[in-house]
Amino acid sequence: MASLPELSYNGRLESSRSSPQHRGGLQSSMDYGYASVKPVQLGICGLGTVGSGVVRVLQRNRAELSARAGRDLVIRQIGARRDRPDCDTTGIAVTRDVFEVVRNPEVEVVLELIGGTTTARELVLEAIAQGKHVVTANKALIAEHGNELFAAARERGVMVQFEAGVAGGIPIIKAIREGLAANRIEWLAGIINGTGNFILTEMRAGRSFGEVLSHAQALGYAEADPTFDVEGIDAAHKLVILAALAFGMPLQFDKVYTEGISRLSLLDVEYAEELGYRIKHLGIARRTERGVELRVHPTLVPESLLLANVNGVMNAVLVQGDAVGPTLYYGAGAGAEPTASAVLADVVDVARQQGTDPASRVPFLAFHDQALETLPVLPIDEVESAWYLRMSALDQPGVLSRVASILSEAGISIEALIQKAPLPEQDHVPLILLTNPCLGASMDKAVARIEALDSIDGAVVRLRTEPLAG
Amino acid sequence: MASLPELSYNGRLESSRSSPQHRGGLQSSMDYGYASVKPVQLGICGLGTVGSGVVRVLQRNRAELSARAGRDLVIRQIGARRDRPDCDTTGIAVTRDVFEVVRNPEVEVVLELIGGTTTARELVLEAIAQGKHVVTANKALIAEHGNELFAAARERGVMVQFEAGVAGGIPIIKAIREGLAANRIEWLAGIINGTGNFILTEMRAGRSFGEVLSHAQALGYAEADPTFDVEGIDAAHKLVILAALAFGMPLQFDKVYTEGISRLSLLDVEYAEELGYRIKHLGIARRTERGVELRVHPTLVPESLLLANVNGVMNAVLVQGDAVGPTLYYGAGAGAEPTASAVLADVVDVARQQGTDPASRVPFLAFHDQALETLPVLPIDEVESAWYLRMSALDQPGVLSRVASILSEAGISIEALIQKAPLPEQDHVPLILLTNPCLGASMDKAVARIEALDSIDGAVVRLRTEPLAG
Numbered sequence: 001m002a003s004l005p006e007l008s009y010n011g012r013l014e015s016s017r018s019s020p021q022h023r024g025g026l027q028s029s030m031d032y033g034y035a036s037v038k039p040v041q042l043g044i045c046g047l048g049t050v051g052s053g054v055v056r057v058l059q060r061n062r063a064e065l066s067a068r069a070g071r072d073l074v075i076r077q078i079g080a081r082r083d084r085p086d087c088d089t090t091g092i093a094v095t096r097d098v099f100e101v102v103r104n105p106e107v108e109v110v111l112e113l114i115g116g117t118t119t120a121r122e123l124v125l126e127a128i129a130q131g132k133h134v135v136t137a138n139k140a141l142i143a144e145h146g147n148e149l150f151a152a153a154r155e156r157g158v159m160v161q162f163e164a165g166v167a168g169g170i171p172i173i174k175a176i177r178e179g180l181a182a183n184r185i186e187w188l189a190g191i192i193n194g195t196g197n198f199i200l201t202e203m204r205a206g207r208s209f210g211e212v213l214s215h216a217q218a219l220g221y222a223e224a225d226p227t228f229d230v231e232g233i234d235a236a237h238k239l240v241i242l243a244a245l246a247f248g249m250p251l252q253f254d255k256v257y258t259e260g261i262s263r264l265s266l267l268d269v270e271y272a273e274e275l276g277y278r279i280k281h282l283g284i285a286r287r288t289e290r291g292v293e294l295r296v297h298p299t300l301v302p303e304s305l306l307l308a309n310v311n312g313v314m315n316a317v318l319v320q321g322d323a324v325g326p327t328l329y330y331g332a333g334a335g336a337e338p339t340a341s342a343v344l345a346d347v348v349d350v351a352r353q354q355g356t357d358p359a360s361r362v363p364f365l366a367f368h369d370q371a372l373e374t375l376p377v378l379p380i381d382e383v384e385s386a387w388y389l390r391m392s393a394l395d396q397p398g399v400l401s402r403v404a405s406i407l408s409e410a411g412i413s414i415e416a417l418i419q420k421a422p423l424p425e426q427d428h429v430p431l432i433l434l435t436n437p438c439l440g441a442s443m444d445k446a447v448a449r450i451e452a453l454d455s456i457d458g459a460v461v462r463l464r465t466e467p468l469a470g
Numbered sequence: 471m472a473s474l475p476e477l478s479y480n481g482r483l484e485s486s487r488s489s490p491q492h493r494g495g496l497q498s499s500m501d502y503g504y505a506s507v508k509p510v511q512l513g514i515c516g517l518g519t520v521g522s523g524v525v526r527v528l529q530r531n532r533a534e535l536s537a538r539a540g541r542d543l544v545i546r547q548i549g550a551r552r553d554r555p556d557c558d559t560t561g562i563a564v565t566r567d568v569f570e571v572v573r574n575p576e577v578e579v580v581l582e583l584i585g586g587t588t589t590a591r592e593l594v595l596e597a598i599a600q601g602k603h604v605v606t607a608n609k610a611l612i613a614e615h616g617n618e619l620f621a622a623a624r625e626r627g628v629m630v631q632f633e634a635g636v637a638g639g640i641p642i643i644k645a646i647r648e649g650l651a652a653n654r655i656e657w658l659a660g661i662i663n664g665t666g667n668f669i670l671t672e673m674r675a676g677r678s679f680g681e682v683l684s685h686a687q688a689l690g691y692a693e694a695d696p697t698f699d700v701e702g703i704d705a706a707h708k709l710v711i712l713a714a715l716a717f718g719m720p721l722q723f724d725k726v727y728t729e730g731i732s733r734l735s736l737l738d739v740e741y742a743e744e745l746g747y748r749i750k751h752l753g754i755a756r757r758t759e760r761g762v763e764l765r766v767h768p769t770l771v772p773e774s775l776l777l778a779n780v781n782g783v784m785n786a787v788l789v790q791g792d793a794v795g796p797t798l799y800y801g802a803g804a805g806a807e808p809t810a811s812a813v814l815a816d817v818v819d820v821a822r823q824q825g826t827d828p829a830s831r832v833p834f835l836a837f838h839d840q841a842l843e844t845l846p847v848l849p850i851d852e853v854e855s856a857w858y859l860r861m862s863a864l865d866q867p868g869v870l871s872r873v874a875s876i877l878s879e880a881g882i883s884i885e886a887l888i889q890k891a892p893l894p895e896q897d898h899v900p901l902i903l904l905t906n907p908c909l910g911a912s913m914d915k916a917v918a919r920i921e922a923l924d925s926i927d928g929a930v931v932r933l934r935t936e937p938l939a940g
Contacts, residue, residue, distance in 0.1 A: 037829075057793045061654055067718060067841030068651045070829055163649075169794035171649025179633075179641025181538045182814030184531055248537060306776050306800060323527045324639035324811035327801035330776060330940075331794060341794035344652030356830045359507075359540055360823050371537030470800075 039072035040351040043107030043132075045098040045123060046114035047080030047087070050137050050164070053336030054111060054343050055087035065344060069351040077101045086336070102127045109350050111343060112136040121145050124160070128152045133354065135346040137164035137339055143237035143253045146244075150364040157358045161346035166238040167192055167315040169338030170331040171345065176245045176319060177366040183321025185246040187286035189299075189468055192238040194313035194333040195222045195229035196261055196281040200298075201311045203269050204278070209262060221313060231260035232281065232296035239283035242317065243294055247287055247375060248367035252294070255377035259297035268390060268461060271432045272300050275388075275416055277465065278308040284466065291376035293383050300388050300465035306330075307468065318470050326470025381441040385464040386415070386434065389447070393431040394455040395422045400431065403450055410446040412438045428457050434465065509542035510821040513577030513602075515568040515593060516584035517550030517557070520607050520634070523806030524581060524813050525557035535814060539821040547571045556806070572597045579820050581813060582606040591615050594630070598622045603824065605816040607634035607809055613707035613723045616714075620834040627828045631816035636708040637662055637785040639808030640801040641815065646715045646789060647836040653791025655716040657756035659769075659938055662708040664783035664803040665692045665699035666731055666751040670768075671781045673739050674748070679732060691783060701730035702751065702766035709753035712787065713764055717757055717845060718837035722764070725847035729767035738860060738931060741902045742770050745858075745886055747935065748778040754936065761846040763853050770858050770904075770935035776800070777938065788940050796940030851911035855934040856885070856904065859917070863901040864925040865892045870901065873920055880916040882908045898927050904935065 042058075044051055058065065058073060066072045078089060079098035095101065102110055102123055110127040112134060114120055120141045127134050128149070136142065142149070142162045153160045163173045167190065176185070191197050198221050202212040213230070216222035228234050236256040244251050261281050272279050277300035286293040301308040306328055310316040315333030320326050332338035353361055365372060393399045404414060416434040435443075447460045512528075514521055528535065528543060536542045548559060549568035565571065572580055572593055580597040582604060584590055590611045597604050598619070606612065612619070612632045623630045633643045637660065646655070661667050668691050672682040683700070686692035698704050706726040714721050731751050742749050747770035756763040771778040776798055780786040785803025790796050802808035823831055835842060863869045874884060886904040905913075917930045 053793075057652055061652060061793070064654055064718075064837075065652060067837045068833070070833070070838045169791075170797055171645050174644060174649045175641050178819065179644045179815055180811065181818040182527055182531060182535060182811045184534055248534075306779060309776060309779055321639075321811060323523075323531070323807040323814075325802050325805075325808060327640055327799070329797070329799060331797035335795075337793040338795060341650065341652045341791060344793075345649055348651040349648065352832070353826075353830050356823075356826050360826045360830075362822070363538070363540070367534075367537040368540045 037071045039074045040069070040347075040354065041074055041076040041106050041108045042111060042347065043076055043101040043104055043109070044078045044111045044113065045080075045101050046112070047078060047082050047085040048113070048115070049086070049336045050339045050343070051080065051113040052086035053340035054113065055085070055089065057337055057340040057344055059088065065348060069348045071351050073347060073351060076106050077104050098123055099126060102130060102132065107132060108354065109133045109135060109347060111347070112138060112141070113343070117141050117144055121149075124149055125152055128156050128158055128160070131156055131158060133159040133350045135161045135343055135350060137343055138162070139165035139234070139237040139241065143240045143251055146241070146251045153364070154358070154369065159350050159353065159361060160364060161350060162241070163346045164339045164342035166241050167317055167329070168331065168333040168335060169341040170315060170317065170329045170333070171342065172242070172317050172329050173245060174345075175327070175329055176242065177362055180319060180321050180324060180327070181366070183323045185287070186320045186322060187284065188242055188246055188317060188319040189282050189284045189307065189466065190239070190242065190317035191280055191307065191310050191315050192283050192317065192333065193229050193232070193235045193281060194315055195226065196235070197310065197315070198313045199230065200261065200279055200281060203264070203266060204273070206266065208266055209264055230262050232258040235281065235283045235296045239285060239294060239296055242283070243285035243292065245366040246285060246319070247292060248365065248372055249292070249375045250365070250372055252374070252377055255294055257295040257297070257380040261298050264298055265461065267430070268388070268463060271390060271418060271430070272388065274418060275300075275432070275434060276303050277301060278303055279463065280308065282466070287375075288378070290382065291378040293378050295380060295383065298463055300463055301468065305468060305470060307470070318468060320469065328470060381439065381444060383440050384437045385440065385466065386437045387443055388463040388465055389433045389435065390461040391431050391450065392428045392457040394457070395427055395429045396455065399455040402453060402455065403431070403433075406449045407435065407446050410438070410442045412436060412442060412446060437467070507541045509544045510539070510824065511544055511546040511576050511578045512581060512817065513546055513571040513574055513579070514548045514581045514583065515550070515571050516582070517548060517552050517555040518583070518585070519556070519806045520809045520813070521550065521583040522556035523810035524583065525555070525559065527807055527810040527814055529558065535818060539818045541821050543817060543821060546576050547574050568593055569596060572600060572602065577602060578824065579603045579605060579817060581817070582608060582611070583813070587611050587614055591619070594619055595622060598626050598628055598630070601626055601628060603629040603820045605631045605813055605820060607813055608632070609635035609704070609707040609711065613710045613721055616711070616721045623834070624828070624839065629820050629823070629831060630834060631820060632711070633816045634809045634812035636711050637787055637799070638801065638803040638805065639811040640785060640787065640799045640803065641812065642712070642787050642799050643715060644815075645797070645799055646712065647832055650789060650791050650794060650797070651836070653793045655757070656790045656792060657754065658712055658716055658787060658789040659752050659754045659777065659936065660709070660712065660787035661750055661777065661780050661785050662753050662787065662803065663699050663702070663705045663751060664785060665696065666705070667780065667785070668783045669700065670731065670749055670751060673734070673736060674743070676736065678736055679734055700732050702728040705751065705753045705766045709755055709764060709766060712753070713755035713762065715836040716755060716789070717762060718835065718841060719762070719843055719845045720835070722844075722847055725764055727765040727767070727850040731768050734768055735931065737900070738858070738933060741860060741888060741900070742858065744888060745770075745902070745904060746773050747771060748773055749933065750778065752936070757845075758848070760852065761848040763848050765850060765853060768933055770933055771938065775938060775940060777940070788938060790939065798940060851909065851914060853910050854907045855910065855936065856907045857913055858933040858935055859903045859905065860931040861901050861920065862898045862927040864927070865897055865899045866925065869925040872923060872925065873901070873903075876919045877905065877916050880908065880912045882906060882912060882916060907937070
């Protein structure tokens with residue numbers, strides 16, 4: 001079955017596949033047995049964590065990558081301002097000007113790994129204008145400027161790949177865009193920010209949000225300014241990409257509802273567990289008859305679901321298709337080499353399809369251009385959810401019945417209830433409820449009425465819970 | 471962004487995308503907006519559970535499928551002996567001779583859904599000889615005859631796709647073959663037989679293998695002759711396919727070690743739980759310096775792993791890549807529509823790439839032909855595992871020390887131990903051990919010596935446990 005390559009430097013390809021010693025970016029492709037096929041010339045822009053990881057994995061696994069792509073992969077040039085990257089650039093041309101890489105006539109595929117949305121956008125547009133294919137790990141760029149970039153790329157007949165943009169090394173974009181192509185996708189729900197999931201996992205051990213955040217910052221899991229991660233902006237970038245692929249609609253980043261985890265109390269983590277749930281920071285996209293839901297918020301997930309058991313910095317995405325039912329994809333959502341894994345999988349796809357008719361390639365947003373529909377996105381108060389409510393109630397008869405009748409008048413029924421014993425010398429007790437699904441607007445009104453009761457102290461804490469299967 | 475199609479029957483593609491009423495196989499492609507592109511002509515062979523599911527999903531989601539493929543998909547002919555399929559074949563030409571479908575000059579893509587390995591092999595070879603692309607759901611066919619079929623297909627320049635062959639609707643073949651292309655895959659471990667997983671899940675409630683099997687048969691989850699599922703043959707078919715894709719080697723079905731779950735005792739299910747494990751019937755492929763391990767056997771999995779929490783008929787595959795780390799893929803491993811989901815995803819891939827140069831397509835076994843290596847498969851006694859041992863020991867001092875010294879002399883150390891109190895009027899007690907990893911051959915010898923002790927009654931029960939991460 002395994003025939004020897006026609007022209008092979010080693011004579012035996014086994015030896016080249018097994019050798020761990022493929023270093024540098026400028027060897028001939030002859031020792032990989034693909035001498036008759038022109039190597040693919042890569043230009044890498046950015047040599048931070050991800051860029052360095054890409055260079056390392058490419059050098060280490062070059063033989064495997066070439067054997068899968070059917071062509072050798074060569075780093076023609078790197079553009080980076082960093083002087084001491086976490087990789088070996090011996091023998092590779094390095095410039096400080098990333099635009100030089102994009103304009104290098106020998107570079108065929110540009111890897112945009114600089115991050116940000118201003119220079120990155122210009123860089124990618126320039127690469128497309130130069131007729132080069134692009135692979136990016138930049139979720140913000142795709143979420144905010146993807147429609148523009150894809151239009152330019154379509155015009156020019158080049159590929160723009162972005163697997164690394166969502167959930168790091170998990171091949172979730174390929175799964176949704178290709179693997180589930182036969183399905184009408186009904187909804188998806190994902191743990192798509194590792195920092196937030198690490199914090200929520202650690203809070204289960206009884207440590208407060210602030211305490212765990214400091215620990216995460218010390219470990220390098222959280223930025224000095226953690227807003228992007230803990231307020232759900234990063235997750236919103238990823239969610240809007242997943243939703244576009246799942247439902248066949250253009251990217252609509254400004255429509256995502258975002259609620260962070262920074263105000264989450266340990267009490268709620270504990271009561272949720274008592275009720276059989278874990279609190280996860282989910283990105284949820286759902287197709288309804290009235291429109292599409294796009295939302296990121298803390299969510300109570302039944303502990304029997306795999307999604308509830310995804311811990312630490314790991315990511316997972318649960319996707320519900322009408323034919324396949326629920327499927328789940330789990331893995332590292334960040335980190336140098338997991339992200340490099342996704343970037344280089346895209347490079348292999350591009351290398352293989354470089355000379356093909358654009359019509360034979362997977363459409364940017366899964367559906368062919370003329371089939372994309374700008375589906376309306378529902379405002380959050382028109383989204384239906386079941387709810388977890390916690391309030392501080394005066395410890396006297398009749399309070400629960402008043403709360404229940406307010407909910408009932410709003411058409412909301414109670415699914416479960418915990419009433420705690422009062423602490424010594426306290427006249428208020430925690431009252432925790434789980435409700436049936438209702439519109440956000442109905443809950444807003446009911447909560448306003450409950451908060452107005454004399455027997456209820458302070459604000460009502462509310463969190464969503466979702467009827468996820470899988 | 472979303473421009474209207476140039477030529478569209480409805481004028482608005484939204485209407486056609488949203489309508490649930492696309493029935494039958496012979497409509498014009500005009501109402502999908504791809505009138506300028508020739509529809510793909512499908513020939514379906516087999517109209518059992520999977521075939522009917524494929525027809526149903528294709529009819530229901532035809533607009534979505536076409537929007538993803540960029541071409542309409544038309545069923546040109548069906549070959550089936552069944553008179554009352556679970557789908558509507560109105561308007562589709564149906565013949566009882568599957569070879570007529572394969573030889574129909576209008577059919578471009580053959581869907582082999584008849585099962586078995588004799589007629590199916592002839593059918594696929596004939597389809598390839600006729601220059602037609604093939605999509606199959608047949609794991610046995612690929613595992614046993616894949617090398618021959620791929621060689622023929624390579625010669626003829628056609629595609630042979632088999633996503634539905636492993637883990638039903640989970641796009642695991644695409645994930646390994648494309649999504650993880652940048653990795654050197656180190657090992658994979660999967661729950662790849664739903665019947666077996668259903669039985670093991672139900673046994674946790676204290677019901678014996680035989681009792682649960684009868685129940686599974688009544689529910690239609692198990693065949694009247696369950697050998698294929700419970701003895702691991704079905705899992706071995708799937709494992710050999712996954713291993714070939716992961717490691718880049720030809721299919722070697724006859725080399726898989728297979729051990730079933732039919733002799734599994736409830737006692738061991740319970741003791742495993744006491745030790746923090748669940749027993750799962752895993753297919754495991756691992757690359758070691760001495761060769762490749764290919765094995766299907768009941769395995770103790772730490773309860774903290776997602777894999778341990780995959781219940782009922784669901785499947786999951788955990789894959790360890792050197793760059794990405796562990797990733798897991800979960801979903802329905804069987805059933806009409808989950809399997810149809812995978813078959814039709816393959817059809818979309820084929821439809822898109824029909825006119826492309828074969829070199830631009832993903833290689834059959836992930837690696838290009840000349841890079842495939844026939845790696846040696848280790849015999850099971852040369853495979854290293856940690857072990858769970860259960861024995862019936864005379865309830866007197868010194869027995870444990872004799873057992874421990876036999877293990878120690880074989881270089882095996884004890885990791886954990888449970889010694890049960892004797893039942894009333896019993897002179898023997900159950901003794902349960904977990905050991906460090908050792909070669910199967912070392913354990914064979916140690917167990918023979920333990921069984922020869924006067925103080926040990928009967929055979930030593932042994933099960934493997936694996937150091938899986940993820």
